[in-house]
Amino acid sequence: MHIPDGYLSPSTCVSFGVVMIPTWIAAARKVRNWLKSRYIPLMAIGAAFSFTIMMYNVPIPGGTTAHAVGGGLLAVVLGPWAAMICVTIALAIQALLFGDGGIWTFTANCFNMALVLPFIAYGVYRLISGESQLSAKRRWVGAAVGGYVGLNAAALCAGVELGLQPILFHTASRVPLYSPYPLSVAVPAMLFAHLILAGPIEAVVTALVVRHLQSYDADLLNVQALSAAPLPSTPVSYRKFWWALGVLIVLSPLGLLASGTAWGEWGAEELQKMLGFIPSGMQRLAGTWSHAPFGDYSLPGFESFWSSAIIYILCAIIGVGMISLLTYLFWRFQVAERKEQK
16 A cells, blocks of 8 residues: 555645645644653554565565555554654655655555554544443454554555546546556456455454553553543553554564565556556656665565575664654653643
């Protein structure tokens, strides 16, 4: 679902910017109202988890790949507004440092994965869990179903966005200027990958983490309410979560085992081989951001599996470090703004 530059027209990208900019502002304000410093590490861990889990590519029949996002889990734990900020930070690092997703298409990718996914997932979760106790079975079942539905809702949006391009933007002879695949191809292709494999993985991961939180510290499933209450005397320990994130980082090269490219994320050269041409608009925008230091989570000259695995782990460490820094800076900005208002 990381739509590269060139697949969407500039006007499409600007339209998503018009939607996302006020939404980000609203999210920052809502999170500022309840977020306390003791829960900043949880937000950083959540954003880092989303970044890392997206590095675990899984093979899809037909030679493509897909991945989970973790947006549903973040919505369950932190609420959908905080989840939006976490996933946005992860997507920004992916685009800027690793060339995963475009710069022009950043707003569209955020619309799909940082807005649609967590809000749909949270809505389904709340519908199923209701007012049940935090330790109830309905909580993790609702989280699993929410994660599955949310991911596929995001995939559907991406398929529609790609599929509308050849209808809306083409030459006089009907040659597509951007994404060349119509709705009849793009929507089924996106849904197939996520309905059969990526969605179930998202559901299982979400359910397992929520189930663990129920046995470890069920109160962490209600962070917004905790933030509104007086601070308890005992601090929250996140050491176990950082260790778990470290294990995910070390095992991240498992994502290299899936060969092929995710559907709709092919480069210009790959499309040339597949279609025999490169849409002119795509060719113009595809090189918008060519400065990613670790493009495709790799470095030139490290082609063997083991050297690629080391670089992959290094990329995960750099990404998690940058995400933690940005989350901290976001919190500091919120604190400073809150003091000015007082």
